[in-house]
Amino acid sequence: MKFEVLTIFPEIIECYIKHGVLGKALNKGIVEVKVYNLRDFTSDKHKKVDDYPYGGGAGMVMQIEPFYNAIMHLKADEKPRKLVLLSPQGRKFTQKLAQKFMEESKAMVLICGRYEGIDERVKAFVDEEVSIGDYVLSGGELAALVIIDSVVRLIPGALGDELSAVEDSFMKGFLDYPHYTRPEDFKGMKVPEVLLSGDHKKIALWRKRQALKNTLKNRPDLLKNLSPEDMRILKELC
Ligand SMILES: OB(O)c1ccc2cc[nH]c2c1
Numbered sequence: 001m002k003f004e005v006l007t008i009f010p011e012i013i014e015c016y017i018k019h020g021v022l023g024k025a026l027n028k029g030i031v032e033v034k035v036y037n038l039r040d041f042t043s044d045k046h047k048k049v050d051d052y053p054y055g056g057g058a059g060m061v062m063q064i065e066p067f068y069n070a071i072m073h074l075k076a077d078e079k080p081r082k083l084v085l086l087s088p089q090g091r092k093f094t095q096k097l098a099q100k101f102m103e104e105s106k107a108m109v110l111i112c113g114r115y116e117g118i119d120e121r122v123k124a125f126v127d128e129e130v131s132i133g134d135y136v137l138s139g140g141e142l143a144a145l146v147i148i149d150s151v152v153r154l155i156p157g158a159l160g161d162e163l164s165a166v167e168d169s170f171m172k173g174f175l176d177y178p179h180y181t182r183p184e185d186f187k188g189m190k191v192p193e194v195l196l197s198g199d200h201k202k203i204a205l206w207r208k209r210q211a212l213k214n215t216l217k218n219r220p221d222l223l224k225n226l227s228p229e230d231m232r233i234l235k236e237l238c
Contacts (some may be wrong), residue, residue, distance in 0.1 A: 008039055013045050025152050048063070093131065098151050184196070
């Protein structure tokens with residue numbers, strides 16, 4: 001899987017991808033990330049990427065030319081790639097969309113805007129417009145990193161423990177169960193006895209009950225299409 005990121009702050013992307021799961025996946029050659037500075041695709045000596053909005057209003061708007069030049073540069077190799085614009089107006093990014101991107105795209109271009117937005121005409125050159133959530137961000141770089149991180153975790157072999165990709169919350173349709181590790185007693189805060197019991201059946205049931213309890217409390221919207229067994233457990237909790 002190859003990601004090509006268009007941004008005016010390449011260091012934001014380059015710094016993050018060196019660490020953790022992404023760093024390991026890069027070292028394994030499972031994923032490649034190339035970052036392009038939009039300022040390298042400008043034609044003036046000041047490497048200008050924004051200008052005042054037509055029609056007036058506060059802030060600056062990113063100009064189309066650097067985006068267009070960068071996209072044409074990438075497309076010159078005529079290889080297929082999905083072009084995704086990160087934008088507050090985009091469709092909501094979900095685990096399901098991450099799975100779709102991983103399954104359908106060998107290469108993705110993640111286009112990061114900043115300022116008050118980008119020239120609307122850029123959208124004529126992209127395939128999708130995606131938002132990671134309903135909150136104000138300073139730019140698309142964080143959204144691009146969220147997409148890269150969540151898609152890479154789904155690539156077979158990207159994680160040391162394949163199970164953790166399946167165990168990650170949202171994959172199962174509800175939130176994760178609580179996790180504990182040593183020490184067993186921290187200032188009187190003890191690890192639940194069941195986790196020390198060695199009874200894997202009991203532990204699995206406890207974890208499922210806790211996951212459903214957390215989901216019911218914080219994200220009841222996720223509680224759809226439960227199995228009859230999960231529904232039975234949920235009813236016990238209500
Ligand atoms: O909601 B988002 O995912 C998002 C994406 C890109 C930009 C650029 C400026 N604010 C943004 C927000």
